[in-house]
Amino acid sequence: MMRFSTLMKHPADWMTGKNANNEVVITSRIRLARNVRDLPFPGWAKKAERIDSMELIRGKVEALKVMKNGFSHELSELEPLQKQVLVERHLISREQAARGQGSAAVVDRGQRLSLMINEEDHLRMQSIRAGLHLREAHRLLGKVDDALEDELAFAFDADLGYLTACPTNLGTGMRASAMLHLPALVLTEQIGQVLQAVNKIGLAVRGLFGEGTESLGHLFQISNQSTLGESEEAIISRLERVIAQIETHETNARLKMLEDEPNQLSDRIGRAYGTLGYATIFESKEAFSHISLLRMGAAMGYFPEGTMQVCDSMMMDIQPAHLQLHAGAELEPEERDLIRAEILRTRLQSLEAPAINVLTNKNASDEDTTGDLNFENE
Structure with a gap:
């Protein structure tokens, strides 16, 4: 598997912005939460149980064709600084970085796919693409999800959908989000109206590193809040429409600044x-x-x-x-x-x-x- 130093030498595919219209929408991300049936959730599991579940899941993830020659490390094997670098690259969460023995991260060579093992759930899988390409990210992650579901019995209920540690992730277990660069809306003082309208329709607005973080460099992360009672297709379609409209407002605000001042x-x-x-x-x-x-x-x-x-x-x-x-x-x-x-x-x-x-x-x-x-x- 790839060493940490090798991972750092290569920018992620989504960081280069190749062949992507990412002037306003920098990245699209799909994240899926999954748990293995009959195994205690990471937050309730004893240390030995977490280690056993990690080894089981990690072996299945590393065996995926897409993860060949990828990066795979137990969190306890990494220095605090290395874990923070992975957070800054959006490859693991801040919560995952705080974990130690019994948690692991597996990342493909292009850093398009990142799977966190034993974060809040047994699996937090994510796919990141440059620009507004939620469907491309969803397709890529869907293949991984299907392949792992053939190997691992995921906890699923006919009425509630995928069972997760936090009730807010019940149902599809999916979070779809986009990172937007909105300097013109900030400078023209329209950002408050935009964010208020986004919150009004049930979408979440967060900072650079998600929940509880501030916006830096006029970067805002917009995502769905509900995962229960709505299909993955419906969630993605609604988010796509709203993101596209915000993108139009930002582009128009830039043109207006150029015209007026x-x-x-x-x-x-x-x-x-x-x-x-x-x-x-x-x-x-x-x-x-x-x-x-x-x-x-x-x-x-x-x-x-x-x-x-x-x-x-x-x-x-x-x-x-x-x-x-x-x-x-x-x-x-x-x-x-x-x-x-x-x-x-x-x-x-x-x-x-x-x-x-x-x-x-x-x-x-x-x-x-x-x-x-x-x-x-x-």
Whole structure:
């Protein structure tokens, strides 16, 4: 199986954004919760029972064709910093990182598939794809789910569906989500209306690392909340419609900014570029905000093709665990701020300055771009 160091050398398929329209919708994710019949749930199991169930399930997962030459480790075999890196790459949850003996993570070579063993449930399986490709992620994970169901007897009830440790996951056991980059809606102060409308129709809005985390770099995670009484197809279709509408609102907000305040927009992007290129100290939150503006500028033509992928890479590499892995040592926050700034200055040296003069003279569409923020009829 793949070593941790090898996993770190290769960016995930979804991180490169290849062949994906990911200007606004960065990633799509499908997650399935499953438990093995007649085995105690991880939270109730004794240590020996957790180890036994982990070994049983891990062997079946590693044997999958798609996991050939993948990454597989028991959580107790990993250093705390390594576990945090996996969290930052969205390969395991924060809850999984807190687990020790009797829990494991198995990831395919392309980091498209990640299976957490003995997190809250026996299996938390997820698939991540770049852009708005929920169905592609669902198909990929569905094959894994079917293959494992042939090998493991999943706990299932005819009325309640798949049985899970938390009642909120009963039924399909599925969470469908998308990570959206919404800087224009934040800057034009429309984000509150959008998030309120999304919550009103029963969808959840979370930060970069899910429940209980804040939004960094104008990134928001939107997902279904209910899994019982609704089919997987219905959940995905509803989420697709809402995500597509939010994407339209964000695109229109960018066009409106370009039309109404081209100089102010250019100034924001230019200042972000200058600050990233010359600052010597950077906290995470500020760095994310500046990179976010560069990413928006790249999507709007201020920078050459490929700049968005550079921005996505920077957002990953400046996170605390990735920084410390890069430095080869645990660092105090102040030390991380210095190294974060050094990394960003280095990256900006190879990035062309924004083409501000071209875009300040560019005319945007005259149509009304505000739109209706009511998703109830979607």
